[in-house]
Amino acid sequence: MFLSSNHVLYRLDTKNYRYLLLPVEDRAEMSNIKVLANNNQVKTINVRLASEYADYYVPLDLSKYAGHELILDIHINGNIRNEGAIKEWACWKQMKYSDTFDIANREKFRPEYHHTPAYGWMNDPNGMFYKDGTWHLYFQHNPYGSLWENMTWGHSSSKDLVHWKYEGDAIEPDALGTIFSGSAVVDKNNTAGFGKGAIVAMYTSAGENQTQSLAFSTDNGKTFTKYAANPVITSNVPDFRDPHMFWNDDIKKWNLILAAGQEMNIYTSDNLKDWKFESSFGHGYGDHNGVWECPDLMKLKVRGTNKDKWMLICNINPGGPFGGSATQYFVGDFDGHKFTCESAPDVTKWMDYGKDHYATVTFDNAPEGRHVAMAWMNNWQYAAQTPTTQYRSANTVPRDLDLFEYEGQTYCGVIPSKELIAMRGKKQNKLSNACELVLNIKGSSSVTLSNDKGEKVVLTYNESKRTFSMDRTKSGKVDFSEAFPVTTTAPVYGKLKQLRIFIDNSSIEVFDAEGKMAMTNLVFPITPYNKIVKKGKIKYAIYKM
Numbered sequence: 188m189f190l191s192s193n194h195v196l197y198r199l200d201t202k203n204y205r206y207l208l209l210p211v212e213d214r215a216e217m218s219n220i221k222v223l224a225n226n227n228q229v230k231t232i233n234v235r236l237a238s239e240y241a242d243y244y245v246p247l248d249l250s251k252y253a254g255h256e257l258i259l260d261i262h263i264n265g266n267i268r269n270e271g272a273i274k275e276w277a278c279w280k281q282m283k284y285s286d287t288f289d290i291a292n293r294e295k296f297r298p299e300y301h302h303t304p305a306y307g308w309m310n311d312p313n314g315m316f317y318k319d320g321t322w323h324l325y326f327q328h329n330p331y332g333s334l335w336e337n338m339t340w341g342h343s344s345s346k347d348l349v350h351w352k353y354e355g356d357a358i359e360p361d362a363l364g365t366i367f368s369g370s371a372v373v374d375k376n377n378t379a380g381f382g383k384g385a386i387v388a389m390y391t392s393a394g395e396n397q398t399q400s401l402a403f404s405t406d407n408g409k410t411f412t413k414y415a416a417n418p419v420i421t422s423n424v425p426d427f428r429d430p431h432m433f434w435n436d437d438i439k440k441w442n443l444i445l446a447a448g449q450e451m452n453i454y455t456s457d458n459l460k461d462w463k464f465e466s467s468f469g470h471g472y473g474d475h476n477g478v479w480e481c482p483d484l485m486k487l488k489v490r491g492t493n494k495d496k497w498m499l500i501c502n503i504n505p506g507g508p509f510g511g512s513a514t515q516y517f518v519g520d521f522d523g524h525k526f527t528c529e530s531a532p533d534v535t536k537w538m539d540y541g542k543d544h545y546a547t548v549t550f551d552n553a554p555e556g557r558h559v560a561m562a563w564m565n566n567w568q569y570a571a572q573t574p575t576t577q578y579r580s581a582n583t584v585p586r587d588l589d590l591f592e593y594e595g596q597t598y599c600g601v602i603p604s605k606e607l608i609a610m611r612g613k614k615q616n617k618l619s620n621a622c623e624l625v626l627n628i629k630g631s632s633s634v635t636l637s638n639d640k641g642e643k644v645v646l647t648y649n650e651s652k653r654t655f656s657m658d659r660t661k662s663g664k665v666d667f668s669e670a671f672p673v674t675t676t677a678p679v680y681g682k683l684k685q686l687r688i689f690i691d692n693s694s695i696e697v698f699d700a701e702g703k704m705a706m707t708n709l710v711f712p713i714t715p716y717n718k719i720v721k722k723g724k725i726k727y728a729i730y731k732m
């Protein structure tokens with residue numbers, strides 16, 4: 188029923204089908220869809236319904252509303268002059284019922300051993316925790332398109348941090364807002380009263396203001412119930428988000444850190460519901476050329492000593508060393524109430540010197556006291572333009588964090604998690620689309636990775652300048668954004684002896700094997716790099732991944 192130039196009521200058949208497949212066109216204007224079940228609004232989503240041509244389909248799950256009278260109340264922000272009367276839009280003929288939704292991969296750039304959403308847009312990793320042999324990863328998901336929208340916590344799980352299974356969406360938007368980033372903890376002692384061993388998540392409800400809400404799970408993170416008395420933390424600061432909770436054994440309380448404008452606020456709690464503001468950190472410290480987001484705070488060992496120190500992670504966008512998004516960190520002391528940075532305020536430290544490493548946070552409750560981090564392998568400068576359609580964005584490989592000292596400063600050590608060694612397949616002579624390249628180097632040297640199309644990436648170690656760089660200006664598809672073709676350069680602390688280079692269909696991550704340098708960059712070669720040319724004293728081995 189077309190009721191006006193921008194309003195449609197669309198009655199659905201819920202009896203016979205599992206899904207309505209919605210045709211999406213990324214260039215089309217936004218349609219705001221209210222799902223009405225027996226006259227009540229049960230869901231709202233924003234979808235770019237195809238006006239001319241469906242780029243792809245997304246599934247609207249009807250099974251939840253079986254037996255209800257269901258109507259889509261659709262407001263279309265279409266421009267009649269440019270796109271024609273909405274009656275003529277392609278979507279009406281192309282919508283279809285189905286009992287299945289095909290998530291078989293259609294993308295050549297989809298990584299083989301990095302986590303990606305089965306379909307739709309992804310940004311930050313959220314609520315990561317480990318329990319009973321399983322790693323859980325939630326993520327900022329748009330289940331209704333490959334651009335940022337409808338923020339929902341998607342869920343994937345893994346036994347080995349490499350093979351991920353999509354578990355569906357775990358936390359969906361509600362009347363308080365869409366579900367922005369946050370964290371989850373395993374409440375072993377039932378401090379919150381949701382049950383022993385319950386998973387308790389806190390996320391930002393992004394409504395008219397940003398507030399913090401709780402949800403809990405008593406089935407190991409599969410399904411969540413929202414806490415009835417949400418929100419649990421409010422503020423009049425406009426950018427107020429991304430709560431990260433953790434148990435602090437030093438003070439036998441829960442701590443929480445969240446981004447509040449250009450600072451990080453710290454809180455304490457006994458029960459995960461009532462939070463007391465303690466202090467804030469950040470004024471005048473580090474890089475402030477962007478919004479502070481997605482914090483984390485943890486106690487880490489300083490390598491080769493018997494010292495522990497605290498590290499505060501602060502993701503910032505823009506303001507990164509090569510433009511756009513990046514992860515900075517501060518090392519110091521934390522007494523459960525206040526974080527004190529040990530470096531001078533003007534010292535800025537970056538965890539990864541590539542362009543595609545953002546929203547880095549760690550898993551709660553990881554075994555053996557490990558601090559395992561994963562980042563969103565993208566950059567807000569061009570995340571919406573990267574050349575994939577079925578899905579957008581991957582996570583980095585998992586990395587174990589520690590600290591090391593060098594020339595009077597303490598830095599974050601970043602080592603590819605040991606699970607990646609177990610993924611090494613056969614040694615091979617040539618590069619391939621998914622492999623690990625291990626370089627043993629002596630002194631200044633370089634390697635060029637290239638394909639038959641002449642696309643290449645140049646990796647250069649300059650021992651006297653103490654730098655390592657990656658040039659992706661001719662790496663393949665680079666013209667989707669002016670901000671993409673760049674060379675990234677990292678400081679090297681000490682001498683590089685061995686590099687571990689993880690190559691996947693659309694990414695290259697380089698690590699100093701000793702964990703003193705990390706560099707993560709996307710690349711989109713038309714065909715995989717299959718040749719190596721080396722300069723200097725280099726020996727290498729290639730493992731299939």
Ligand code: FRU
Pocket residue numbers: 310311327338367368369391428429480481546
């Ligand atoms: C960081 C971020 C977070 C926010 C989320 C929304 O990339 O902006 O601060 O919670 O993305 O998707």
